[in-house]
Amino acid sequence: MKRISYIYGIAITAVSSIFLLSCSDMLDEVPKDFVSRANYYQNEADAQGALNGAYSSVGPDFYGITNYLMTELQGDYLNGRGSQAPISIVDQVLNQQNIGRANANWGTLYSAINRANAVLDNVPLIENISEEARERILAEAHFLRALAYFELVRGWGPVPVKTTESKDLSELSSPREPEAVVYQLIIDDAKAAEAGLGSVQNETGKASVWAAKMLLAHVYLTTENWALAAEKADEVITGGPYSLVSVSVPNDFYKIFAAETSPEDIMSVHHSDISGSAIPTYIHMGSNYPYNYSSSGFFAWLPDTTSFIGASWDDNDLRKPFNLYREFQNAAGNWVSLPSTAPVLFKKFITNSEGLSIYSVPVYRFTEAFLFYAEASAMADGAPSALALERLNMIKRRAYGYAPQAPSPVDYPSGMSRDEFIETVLQERAYEFILERRRWWDLKRTNRVKEAFAEVGKTFIDQRMLWPIPESEINNNPAITQQDQNPGY
Incomplete structure (x- = not known):
């Protein structure tokens, strides 16, 4: 059987004995069918199975409802009801129930990191695997670890950094590292993913070189490395196999989300029509x-x-x-x-x-590359270029039912200052990515949180900028004490 213990946010996986013996045989025979950590990683199938475990943690487990409600309900355009109402009351710290939800997200992300670390530690040692498969699997593990740490550092600030698999309790000690250290690991991992991944995986639920470029663009935008953010977004726009979906009526947008193979889907988490x-x-x-x-x-x-x-x-x-x-x-x-x-x-x-249902949760879609580029290039250049304005207008034209590639009556005019243009881009992002986990992070990275909430009559307190470190982490990680807790908790 497989036993998984979640300790201090890190999944410690023990593969125990698998054997079939009669009661009498159990007393005097040594098990002959035994799966241990030492002999599990034997071939490509084993490596892929371990990678799938990491995908599960950072995929359906994390991109599920607990993560969504914690990010969406901390936005300025909606309010929660019932047990979720306190998330939208931003002049107070989270109550215990929602602290528990934040803790669950922390645990899921560190589970994904530990599983990715297991792949990165063990797959290089496998002999019975092609170099092509090894490179791909390691690149995907780097991508998943980068994505998990990106979620952690944005949500909690400085966090413990683990780059090797934790196999037992003695390996859990890890201090909170400065955000700059965490971001450098994310960038290094995303670059490793970009270098090792092929053009497009068979499934949009898996990482590709284009997903890695989008993650890099997003990270560079967040850390204000404007030129590199624009460069990576441009590579996706000009080199990727994607295109904008045409829209003439509102329900045409379902073609982006409900279609099994959307030309805008760079990476998404696919939920079944049952679950x-x-x-x-x-x-x-x-x-x-x-x-x-x-x-x-x-x-x-x-x-x-x-x-x-x-x-x-x-x-x-x-x-x-x-x-x-x-x-x-x-x-x-x-x-x-x-x-x-x-x-x-x-x-x-x-x-x-028409019976069209959306079962996929977007991680990155093609539309965002245009808006990444528009914002980043304007910040890098100090003013919007003609190309930045055109790419912004392509998204607005499509939103009004016009062809993205041709001028339209709804185009934004030229002549905007840098600040006016950035405000316009952020507004387009707000309209484009409703319920897609973008608004809160956009407000936070551009220092517009308090201003945006004031516009809807709310006072946002500083303590809500970060989520609380789980008490279990503080109690059991020897390198962290209560002094490391985020303010207000």
Whole structure:
């Protein structure tokens, strides 16, 4: 059997004996079928199996509902209900239930890191494997470790850094490292992934060279290395096998998310139609209010229409009716308004009237490369170039149903200052990536958190900028004490 113990946020995996013996034989025979750490890594199949474990941790386990509600509900355009309401009350620290949710995310990420470390430690020693397979598997492990640390450093600040597998309790001691150290590891890992990965994996649920470039662009943008961020985004735009989906009506956006093979999907986490991502359950009304006979839920995430998604959002932007709805079709086929308790709800991720459902959670999609480039190049150059403006306009044109490559009546004008242009890019990002885990991180990295929340009548306290270090980590990691805890907890 396989026993997994989660200790201090790190998964310690023990592969124990596997054998079939009668009761009498157990007393006097040595097990002949024995799987241990020493003899597990024998061939490519073993290496791939270990890598799949890392994918599971940083994939469906992390890109699930617990992570989504902790990031989305700390945005300025929605509010939580029920047990999730305190996440949206940003003038208070998290309560115990939501501290537990933050702790769960920490544990999942360190599980992914430890599993990636196991691959990186052991796969180089395998003899019965092709060099091509070895290089690919190691590159994917580097990507997954980089992605996990990127989530950790943005959410918790300085964090323990582990670059080898932890096999027992004696190997858990690790101090919080400065953010600069963590980011350098992320960049080194992402570069290793970029160098070792082929053009495109068979599945968008796996890392590719293009996903590695997007991660590098994202990290460089976050650390204000503008020129390199623009360079990596440009490489994806000009060299990748992707294209923007054409849109003429709101439901055309389902082609981006609901299609099995979308030309915009650089990397995503694929949930099955049985298990789903759980997101529809949290954003939808109860069973009495189906959206065109869609799945039911308990509307735990309510749009805040005093924010940018309210009256200031142009109704002609097709992303608005794709993301929000105010009426539903009842069993008689009549359209009726949502109740006054929830007059508007989120629509993205909900099955539509044509039966299109979204089971994939985007990690990186092609649209973002254009917006990465626009922001980064304008910051690097001190003003928006013609190319930066064009790439920003391509995304806006598509949003209004125009062809992305041709000038349109909705184009942003030239002549904007750098600051005006950056504000415009961030607004486009806000519209484009609703419920895609971007808004909170965008506000944080651009130092706009308090300003944005003030615009919706909220006071954001400094203690909410970082999530709390789990008490189990403080209690059991010898290199960390209560003095290392983030402020407020």
